[in-house]
Amino acid sequence: MTAAGTLRGGRAGTAPDGCQAARVRPYSLTGGRTRFGHVLLVETFVAALDAWEEEQERADGGTGPAPLAARVVPEVRAIVGLCRRLRSVAEVSALLKMPLGVVRVLLGDLADQGRIRVYGTGYPDGRPDRALLERVLSGLRRL
Amino acid sequence: MRRILIVGAGQSGLQLALGLQAKGYDVTVVSNRAPEEIRAGRVMSTQIMFRTALHYERELGLNFWESLAPPALGLGVSVAGNVPGMPGIRRLVDWVGRLDGYAQSVDQRVKMPGWLETFAERGGRLVVHGVTVSDLDFLAPRYDLVLVAAGKGELVSLFARDPARSPYTTPQRSLALAYVHGLGPRPEHPEYDAVRCNLVPGAGELWVIPTLTTSGRADILFWEGVPGGPLDVFQDVEGPGEHLTRTLELLEWFAPWEYGRATAVELTDAGATLAGRYTPAVRDPVGRLPSGSPVLGVADAVVVNDPLTGQGSNSAAKCAASYLASIVERGEEPFDAEWMRGAFERYWATARHVTRWTNAMLAPTAGHVRSLLGAAGGLQPVADRFANGFDDPSDFEDYFFDAAKAEAYVTQVAAAAATRG
Amino acid sequence: MDYAGSDTTTGAPIPGQARSWQTDLSRAPSVTKIVIAGGFGVGKTTFVGSVSEITPLRTEAVMTTAGEEVDDLSDVPDKSTTTVAMDFGRITLEADLVLYLFGTPGQKRFWFMWDDLVRGAIGAVVLVDTRRLADCFPALDYFESGGLPYVVAVNHFEGTPRYAPEAVREALSLAADVPVVVMDSRDRITVVETLLTLVGRALLVTAERS
Numbered sequence: 001m002t003a004a005g006t007l008r009g010g011r012a013g014t015a016p017d018g019c020q021a022a023r024v025r026p027y028s029l030t031g032g033r034t035r036f037g038h039v040l041l042v043e044t045f046v047a048a049l050d051a052w053e054e055e056q057e058r059a060d061g062g063t064g065p066a067p068l069a070a071r072v073v074p075e076v077r078a079i080v081g082l083c084r085r086l087r088s089v090a091e092v093s094a095l096l097k098m099p100l101g102v103v104r105v106l107l108g109d110l111a112d113q114g115r116i117r118v119y120g121t122g123y124p125d126g127r128p129d130r131a132l133l134e135r136v137l138s139g140l141r142r143l
Numbered sequence: 144m145r146r147i148l149i150v151g152a153g154q155s156g157l158q159l160a161l162g163l164q165a166k167g168y169d170v171t172v173v174s175n176r177a178p179e180e181i182r183a184g185r186v187m188s189t190q191i192m193f194r195t196a197l198h199y200e201r202e203l204g205l206n207f208w209e210s211l212a213p214p215a216l217g218l219g220v221s222v223a224g225n226v227p228g229m230p231g232i233r234r235l236v237d238w239v240g241r242l243d244g245y246a247q248s249v250d251q252r253v254k255m256p257g258w259l260e261t262f263a264e265r266g267g268r269l270v271v272h273g274v275t276v277s278d279l280d281f282l283a284p285r286y287d288l289v290l291v292a293a294g295k296g297e298l299v300s301l302f303a304r305d306p307a308r309s310p311y312t313t314p315q316r317s318l319a320l321a322y323v324h325g326l327g328p329r330p331e332h333p334e335y336d337a338v339r340c341n342l343v344p345g346a347g348e349l350w351v352i353p354t355l356t357t358s359g360r361a362d363i364l365f366w367e368g369v370p371g372g373p374l375d376v377f378q379d380v381e382g383p384g385e386h387l388t389r390t391l392e393l394l395e396w397f398a399p400w401e402y403g404r405a406t407a408v409e410l411t412d413a414g415a416t417l418a419g420r421y422t423p424a425v426r427d428p429v430g431r432l433p434s435g436s437p438v439l440g441v442a443d444a445v446v447v448n449d450p451l452t453g454q455g456s457n458s459a460a461k462c463a464a465s466y467l468a469s470i471v472e473r474g475e476e477p478f479d480a481e482w483m484r485g486a487f488e489r490y491w492a493t494a495r496h497v498t499r500w501t502n503a504m505l506a507p508t509a510g511h512v513r514s515l516l517g518a519a520g521g522l523q524p525v526a527d528r529f530a531n532g533f534d535d536p537s538d539f540e541d542y543f544f545d546a547a548k549a550e551a552y553v554t555q556v557a558a559a560a561a562t563r564g
Numbered sequence: 565m566d567y568a569g570s571d572t573t574t575g576a577p578i579p580g581q582a583r584s585w586q587t588d589l590s591r592a593p594s595v596t597k598i599v600i601a602g603g604f605g606v607g608k609t610t611f612v613g614s615v616s617e618i619t620p621l622r623t624e625a626v627m628t629t630a631g632e633e634v635d636d637l638s639d640v641p642d643k644s645t646t647t648v649a650m651d652f653g654r655i656t657l658e659a660d661l662v663l664y665l666f667g668t669p670g671q672k673r674f675w676f677m678w679d680d681l682v683r684g685a686i687g688a689v690v691l692v693d694t695r696r697l698a699d700c701f702p703a704l705d706y707f708e709s710g711g712l713p714y715v716v717a718v719n720h721f722e723g724t725p726r727y728a729p730e731a732v733r734e735a736l737s738l739a740a741d742v743p744v745v746v747m748d749s750r751d752r753i754t755v756v757e758t759l760l761t762l763v764g765r766a767l768l769v770t771a772e773r774s
Contacts, residue, residue: 041597041683041684042597042652042664042666042680042681043595043596043597043662043664043684044595045592045593045595047589047592085582085586085587086585086586086587086588086589086592087586088595088654088664090621090623090650090652090664090666091621093623094621094622094623094652095621097624099623099624099625099626100623100625100680101625117589119591119592120592120594120595127684127685127686127713127766127770128596128684128686128766129770130767130770130771132594132596133686133763133766133767133770134767135594135657135658135661136596136657136661136663136686136763137760137763137764137767139655139657139658139661139663140657140663140756140759140760140763141760142657143615143655143657143752143756
């Protein structure tokens with residue numbers, strides 16, 4: 001939160017003019033966006049990374065601080081197995097009959113461990129842009 | 144390393160998450176919104192916090208905005224009414240109590256995204272998802288402890304209302320708040336900020352609270368209206384502009400001394416207004432999932448008071464601090480239902496004073512309370528003590544609820560003042 | 565279909581041959597989505613199924629039965645939970661462009677699910693049955709207040725009176741710029757036309773914003 005310090009004179013005078021001067025852009029209060037984890041939208045694509053079987057064995061027999069994945073071996077095995085093909089988050093939930101929130105928690109865990117790749121997300125940055133909408137429009141017209 | 148799942152990313156959920164994280168727990172937070180969405184969204188509260196609550200944040204090193212948020216050095220009370228032979232509504236009572244430590248409000252749209260990002264930067268796992276019972280049912284056995292810190296939303300129904308501790312069954316106020324830039328100082332105290340509580344007997348209350356929002360320093364104009372009364376007029380408001388217009392119309396009529404400094408205000412942003420109502424309630428702190436796993440409710444998931452006394456964020460901070468201590472003291476022992484009840488009762492030992500006082504303030508003002516508020520105008524120690532009761536409401540037990548005790552207290556302070564004077 | 569047991573959606577693996585993008589894990593196609601919202605039995609799953617390249621899939625969630633009104637709930641979990649289902653389909657529009665369609669139930673207490681669904685969505689189709697107009701009110705309120713582009717699609721059921729779009733617009737107090745289409749959710753062509761109308765609307769809104 002060091003960037004918070006960039007906002008100087010936050011406590012400005014109470015006169016209307018002073019308030020005007022004290023206004024700042026929202027992001028400067030927290031240093032702008034950060035790169036936290038994976039925002040898994042329902043349509044976000046995921047796939048298993050290589051060597052997953054080996055990883056799985058380690059999770060099965062591993063010692064030390066147990067990651068969540070080690071406590072949910074059957075579910076993790078099912079997810080990793082399903083994701084040998086590209087899948088959306090919603091597909092993983094539906095095909096494995098696993099609640100969406102559970103899928104999000106487990107996929108987040110697997111992504112942190114490097115066992116699952118999350119494609120093309122980052123941030124729920126708002127709506128699709130114009131170029132994407134144009135592509136969807138022409139794609140629908142071809143149906 | 145013990146694994147803890149926290150549902151909800153408000154004051155209590157994140158304070159607890161960051162506190163547990165600092166103690167080496169493996170914490171997952173589930174928030175229904177991502178930080179950017181919270182930041183760009185609508186205001187959620189007034190979140191004024193007094194000394195003790197701010198102290199808990201400082202203790203955890205989470206007071207990131209302390210140097211930026213306006214400190215409120217006092218808490219003022221004004222009582223509106225008619226003076227015979229004079230037109231309009233005037234102040235029958237008007238005083239400011241000095242707070243032992245200043246109060247501050249930081250817009251949750253600033254604080255919660257900042258805390259969420261800090262939590263994630265420090266290695267915490269953030270899952271953006273609207274949690275359902277089926278999610279928790281699967282996850283609960285796989286975590287050492289599941290905490291539900293979401294005061295709104297459907298998970299609250301996991302916690303049964305406790306009728307013995309919940310006197311009200313319907314909302315007691317309609318709420319309408321607006322964040323504004325351009326509010327002037329109170330002319331009688333231009334040199335410092337204070338939280339202002341204006342009581343309009345029979346109709347409701349107006350709070351004016353200095354705050355730090357996404358665009359810098361601002362003030363919150365917050366009407367609490369008795370349902371069906373003249374201040375309960377925000378349900379059919381169309382858009383933020385009309386909301387502000389109505390707020391100011393009420394100000395001009397019912398609190399003209401506040402209106403005088405509000406003539407140049409404008410909304411801070413498109414999401415600067417909020418209206419609603421909810422029923423105060425105390426709930427069973429242990430929720431049972433369909434599989435039988437227990438989950439523990441945090442702060443306003445299990446104790447929700449009307450915002451009339453500005454206690455919401457204070458209670459959240461106190462609950463988070465209390466639960467943090469209970470969790471750490473538990474060591475490696477299981478977090479079973481019995482432990483959960485114990486942890487809650489420990490919090491309730493302080494929370495019950497907040498609930499009792501807030502529920503009393505919701506009722507029509509008792510005669511001895513009116514006398515007490517009036518006496519505070521001439522006796523600064525009474526004003527100061529009342530103001531600091533917002534920080535520690537247990538103090539009200541000694542003089543506020545009982546007419547004889549209140550009178551004895553005022554008499555004693557008056558006598559002391561006379562001796563000194 | 566909004567509740568488990570009221571429909572027979574398959575949970576079987578996606579049938580048919582894999583699309584080429586599914587097996588090339590070096591990259592993923594662009595992906596976006598449209599939300600189909602409406603009351604119980606209005607034809608959301610039929611709508612999705614009419615254009616989806618896969619049999620609609622279903623993801624379920626158990627919820628408590630009450631939102632704010634918890635006072636009359638017993639603490640017996642069995643009696644206080646219900647299952648909510650969301651059906652969805654998929655269309656590969658180009659080799660590297662995939663569109664998902666998510667059908668979601670219309671009651672107000674599911675708004676928290678919509679918050680999740682609409683994140684990043686192109687927009688929403690609010691599906692309307694003229695015999696039960698009020699069922700779509702919560703969805704309209706939600707999308708109006710949230711600023712998500714939406715269109716109103718009147719799903720015309722055989723043997724019911726056919727209303728002109730303008731009559732529906734009036735009955736629903738819709739703003740003049742909200743498109744209203746009359747369609748049949750079983751008819752692929754009218755479903756595609758509805759989607760085209762929505763994407764056109766989203767383009768217009770995007771242009772106005774920038």
